[in-house]
Amino acid sequence: MIDLTDILTALQTAETRFVRVLWCDNANVIRAKAIHIEALAHHAHGVGISAAQQALPVMMDSPAANSGLGPVGEIWLMPDWTTLQQLPYALGHARAIGNMMQAGQPWAVCPRGFLQRMIAAADEQGIAIKAVFENEFYLLQPTQIAAQSSPQPSDRTVFASTLAMDLQQPVIDAIADALMAQGLAVEQYYPESGPGQHEISVRYAPALLAADQQIVFRETVRAIAQRHGLTASFLPKIFPEAAGSGCHIHFSLWAAEENITGDPSDAQALSETTRQFTAGLLYHLPALMALTTPTPNSYRRLQPHCWSGAYRCWGLDNREAAIRVPTDPGSAAISHIELKTVDATANPYLALGAMIAAGLDGIQQKRTLLAPVDLDPGRLSDTEQQQRGIDRLPTSLAQALQCLAQDSTLLEALGPPLAKAYRAVRQAECDALSQMELAAEVNLLLRRY
Numbered sequence: 522m523i524d525l526t527d528i529l530t531a532l533q534t535a536e537t538r539f540v541r542v543l544w545c546d547n548a549n550v551i552r553a554k555a556i557h558i559e560a561l562a563h564h565a566h567g568v569g570i571s572a573a574q575q576a577l578p579v580m581m582d583s584p585a586a587n588s589g590l591g592p593v594g595e596i597w598l599m600p601d602w603t604t605l606q607q608l609p610y611a612l613g614h615a616r617a618i619g620n621m622m623q624a625g626q627p628w629a630v631c632p633r634g635f636l637q638r639m640i641a642a643a644d645e646q647g648i649a650i651k652a653v654f655e656n657e658f659y660l661l662q663p664t665q666i667a668a669q670s671s672p673q674p675s676d677r678t679v680f681a682s683t684l685a686m687d688l689q690q691p692v693i694d695a696i697a698d699a700l701m702a703q704g705l706a707v708e709q710y711y712p713e714s715g716p717g718q719h720e721i722s723v724r725y726a727p728a729l730l731a732a733d734q735q736i737v738f739r740e741t742v743r744a745i746a747q748r749h750g751l752t753a754s755f756l757p758k759i760f761p762e763a764a765g766s767g768c769h770i771h772f773s774l775w776a777a778e779e780n781i782t783g784d785p786s787d788a789q790a791l792s793e794t795t796r797q798f799t800a801g802l803l804y805h806l807p808a809l810m811a812l813t814t815p816t817p818n819s820y821r822r823l824q825p826h827c828w829s830g831a832y833r834c835w836g837l838d839n840r841e842a843a844i845r846v847p848t849d850p851g852s853a854a855i856s857h858i859e860l861k862t863v864d865a866t867a868n869p870y871l872a873l874g875a876m877i878a879a880g881l882d883g884i885q886q887k888r889t890l891l892a893p894v895d896l897d898p899g900r901l902s903d904t905e906q907q908q909r910g911i912d913r914l915p916t917s918l919a920q921a922l923q924c925l926a927q928d929s930t931l932l933e934a935l936g937p938p939l940a941k942a943y944r945a946v947r948q949a950e951c952d953a954l955s956q957m958e959l960a961a962e963v964n965l966l967l968r969r970y
Contacts, residue, residue: 523602525565532558538613542568542600544621545632545736547946548579549815549868550969554598555614567599567619575621575630575942578949579816579969588945589938590630597622604733609699610744618733629938632870633732639874639934640728642881648794649775650877653725654735656865657766658742659759660689660717661752661967671960672759672967674717675751685712689719692749696721699741705734715764725771725857728873735768735869739970755865755970757814758821759963765822767829768865770813770876773857774798783854789837789846789893790855799835799844799858800890801883802876806833806843806862807914808928811921812875813863815947817954818962820917822864825899830861832898834911835890841897843914862914866970871935871943878934918951 532540539555546552554568572594576584584590600617608614621631628634643650660675678685686693689712697707706724713720721742726734739755746753758765773782774795784792791799802809814823823831828840835844845859863872882888891910898911906912915921922944925931932940954962 525562525602528602528605529558529561532561532615535607535615536613537607537615539615540600540605541608541614541616542598542619543616543736543740544570544574544598544619545868545870546577547575547632547868547871547943548577548950548969549866550577550579551736551740553616567597567622569595570598570621572596572623572630576946578946578953580950580953580965585945585949587948588942590942594623596628606703606737608744609702610741610748616737616740618736629936630942632868632874632939633729635935635939636729636732636870636874636877639877639881642934643877646881646884647776648781648881648884650728650772650873651725651775652728652731652770652772652873653723654731654738654863654865654869655720655722655767655769655771655859656735656738656742656755657713657718657720657764657768658753658755658865659715659766660692660719660746661754661759663750663752670964672752672754672963674715674760677716678712680714681711685719686710692746692751693719693721695749696742696745699745700738703737703741705737713764713766715760715766718764718766725773728877732869732873739865752968754967756963756966757816757819757864757866758959759967761821761959765827765829766864767822767861768863768867770860770863770873771857772860772876780856782857783852785854790848791846791890794884795855795858796890797884797886797888798880799883800888801880801886802844802860803833803835803890804883804888805879805928805931807921808924808931809875809879810862810915811918811925811947812931812943813860813867813872814921815868815918816866816950816966817918817957818966819864819866820915821959823862823914823916825913826897828861831914832906832911833914834894834898834909836894839894839896841899842894846893875931875934878931882930917955918947919955922948922951
């Protein structure tokens with residue numbers, strides 16, 4: 522058990538002024554309340570926030586209609602002290618991820634609590650999930666964002682350009698250093714296809730830590746970029762003719778500390794459990810997209826022939842399939858799976874938790890995984906797609922929300938209060954943003970994500 526006295530001592534030794542207690546709302550806006558070090562002892566119960574905080578859509582600080590949440594109700598944001606870290610980009614400030622509590626119990630509308638419930642559900646079946654979010658983001662020139670202005674990329678280089686590496690080395694090195702200082706193991710970096718677009722990958726972790734790390738990653742990239750006079754944005758589609766930014770989820774299944782994702786004796790090197798889990802993901806994917814690609818802007822990116830996962834199918838090393846199974850020349854077994862139909866407008870706790878719920882349903886129902894697709898599914902005729910069990914995934918948030926409304930498995934996993942609040946938030950965003958021109962949408966959302 523963590524002793525608050527020890528925490529206070531460590532914070533004082535580090536000359537900490539404020540501890541930011543973070544939460545991520547249903548619109549995937551990262552928010553915080555900060556406790557001064559001198560007042561921390563008086564806030565052992567956390568800090569209070571309005572229940573309506575979980576009803577705020579991305580475009581305004583006003584609760585969405587039909588969310589079930591309003592001005593009445595106090596929620597206590599309890600710091601999870603195991604997540605406490607000093608902020609390398611904000612000296613004198615520390616961060617802890619919060620759990621939402623009501624009347625001394627976990628609040629049903631808490632996204633982090635939802636993921637914890639899904640982790641427990643997997644544990645009951647003897648399965649542990651490890652995962653990582655693979656982020657693409659743009660570095661943009663610090664132009665004034667105004668109604669008539671357009672964001673400008675920090676450079677105009679091409680995929681994996683060494684020139685881009687040289688141009689952006691100071692900010693990329695600083696991001697990597699800051700991530701590693703906070704416990705994230707940086708593995709790879711390269712410039713992506715879009716001008717000023719980059720990707721930094723970090724090592725996988727148990728599911729809850731993976732979602733926490735996604736919060737840390739976004740916070741760190743944006744803060745370090747700002748320190749270098751740049752704006753970093755994870756918005757899925759910024760430029761109409763340039764690559765969009767995904768946030769793919771790589772995951773693996775474990776039992777008794779053994780990776781059970783692969784099976785070398787299988788034709789596709791997948792274990793039976795993984796086949797069923799993956800089949801569950803594909804079965805629920807149209808509804809799952811309301812949580813993994815949850816903004817109107819998401820669907821500007823999800824286009825055929827763009828490697829974004831626009832078709833419901835899977836394939837070995839197939840970057841056009843919604844689910845890619847990467848092979849490894851150094852191993853006969855598959856080590857992990859990639860869900861591509863995800864972007865960084867998704868709340869990581871909700872996206873990963875719903876993904877687990879869908880996969881567990883696949884195991885419980887013993888769903889059958891269809892044959893892998895070994896070409897671009899968008900090149901097939903409608904008849905050929907139908908014969909292979911391939912279909913186009915939702916092309917708008919409105920369609921995905923309709924699918925979620927009809928998916929009893931995901932709704933039951935979320936629970937009525939969280940499902941109601943979440944759907945109200947995303948429906949409000951759908952109503953407000955779906956008809957917006959890209960330029961206006963980007964101006965509104967560029968710094969939200």
